[in-house]
Amino acid sequence: MQIKQLPADFKEALPVLEKIEQAGFEAYFVGGSVRDHILGLPIHDVDIATSAYPEEIKKIFNRTIDTGIQHGTVTVLMNESSYEITTFRTESGYQDYRRPDKVTFVRSLEDDLKRRDFTINALAVDRNGNVIDKFDGLKDLDRKVIKAVGKAEERFHEDALRMMRAVRFQAQLDFTIEEQTAQAIADNAPLLEKIAVERIREEFVKMMLSQSWQIGLSEFIKLNLSEYCPDFGDQKFELAELLEVEKQTFIDEDEAWAALGYVLELNHPEFNKLLRDWKVSNKTREASLNTLNMLHLFESQDFDLWNIYKLGVDNFERTIDLSKMFQIEFDYDELRQKVDHISIKSSHDLAITGKDICEILGIKPGPIIGKSMSQIERGVVEGNVYNNFDELSHYLLSNQ
Numbered sequence: 001m002q003i004k005q006l007p008a009d010f011k012e013a014l015p016v017l018e019k020i021e022q023a024g025f026e027a028y029f030v031g032g033s034v035r036d037h038i039l040g041l042p043i044h045d046v047d048i049a050t051s052a053y054p055e056e057i058k059k060i061f062n063r064t065i066d067t068g069i070q071h072g073t074v075t076v077l078m079n080e081s082s083y084e085i086t087t088f089r090t091e092s093g094y095q096d097y098r099r100p101d102k103v104t105f106v107r108s109l110e111d112d113l114k115r116r117d118f119t120i121n122a123l124a125v126d127r128n129g130n131v132i133d134k135f136d137g138l139k140d141l142d143r144k145v146i147k148a149v150g151k152a153e154e155r156f157h158e159d160a161l162r163m164m165r166a167v168r169f170q171a172q173l174d175f176t177i178e179e180q181t182a183q184a185i186a187d188n189a190p191l192l193e194k195i196a197v198e199r200i201r202e203e204f205v206k207m208m209l210s211q212s213w214q215i216g217l218s219e220f221i222k223l224n225l226s227e228y229c230p231d232f233g234d235q236k237f238e239l240a241e242l243l244e245v246e247k248q249t250f251i252d253e254d255e256a257w258a259a260l261g262y263v264l265e266l267n268h269p270e271f272n273k274l275l276r277d278w279k280v281s282n283k284t285r286e287a288s289l290n291t292l293n294m295l296h297l298f299e300s301q302d303f304d305l306w307n308i309y310k311l312g313v314d315n316f317e318r319t320i321d322l323s324k325m326f327q328i329e330f331d332y333d334e335l336r337q338k339v340d341h342i343s344i345k346s347s348h349d350l351a352i353t354g355k356d357i358c359e360i361l362g363i364k365p366g367p368i369i370g371k372s373m374s375q376i377e378r379g380v381v382e383g384n385v386y387n388n389f390d391e392l393s394h395y396l397l398s399n400q
Helices: 009-021 031-036 054-058 111-112 137-143 152-158 162-173 177-192 195-208 212-221 234-241 253-263 266-275 282-299 307-308 312-324 332-340 354-361 367-381 389-398
Strands: 027-030 047-050 064-068 073-078 081-087 087-092 100-103 122-124 132-133
Touching: 009 031, 009 047, 009 073, 009 081, 027 031, 027 111, 047 152, 054 064, 054 073, 054 081, 054 354, 064 177, 064 266, 087 111, 111 332, 132 137, 152 162, 162 177, 162 195, 162 212, 195 212, 195 253, 195 312, 212 234, 234 253, 253 266, 253 282, 253 312, 266 282, 282 307, 282 312, 307 312, 307 332, 307 367, 312 332, 354 367, 354 389, 367 389
Parallel strands: 047 081
Antiparallel strands: 027 047, 027 122, 064 073, 073 081, 087 100, 122 132
């Protein structure tokens, strides 16, 4: 197969390939960028593989960065762009089921492609657009199949995270996992416990934010991967409830976690523990917790504006989204109009300060300041007073 018209991202990088070839070495576009272009998807990162060793690349180009030179990767800076160039390599001795104990640089493209995870990622393209396909990756792209390169069990013993990558690609591409590859995932799922939770989370979140996340989640459960993830053990039935909801994509990671907290029927401390165990960011953890709490309010038909405001107006649309997903019925538009009329997002938006309150009431700083600020804040949220200094001053005095 030949790509008649190279994508713009490849064309921009052509001078890099040409310079490497002029020095007497081979160079190819490889991996996900090739796969995505053939599928007609946007290209994110252009990866280049070469027969030149890292020190040879550094002699060819004037500006380089030793990104991961021990694994053969050098970043080349050229024409205001940066390109990761990795030497063909073989790997061996994966004692931690993630990183190779030994990396050997080789001159053979086929040996390099042989170590990759799935056939659809083991494709290379030369500067003329010719596709090098040693493992029937093009056929699997056409069949919409995710299949391990060589023996699936060996690929997963080399890097157990590849099992999560399989279900993530399935969700992103709406592909099917080939039968033997799927069986190898089910058989080797316990190896996932060897992998850092941060890496698992990255793949899991990408899966949940994909267009076909329910397909990925279904296999994640079916192939036993869920059993070896934080706080998901013995929760197959509960997780599977997400497969029953009307299909829709999640707004963001915060909403996806809140949906999981809901089907797992977690209270606040339990959900907080799950998020900490998955090592999500503090920002995501706070938004997810508040979104789930707001969802529980709506489930109990509590639409008090002050309660919604305290849980964060920014979490409102996520909660509406989840309410529809879980068929919690109420007048969405009416509540949205009320929330839209809340003129502040926090006390920092108030047109009055604690110092102003001291001057208006003629008092010194003390507990009454906080009490008065909270009273004013609630008055603004509930629409009892406009957020301007004069109105707030009058409201303060009339409520003493």
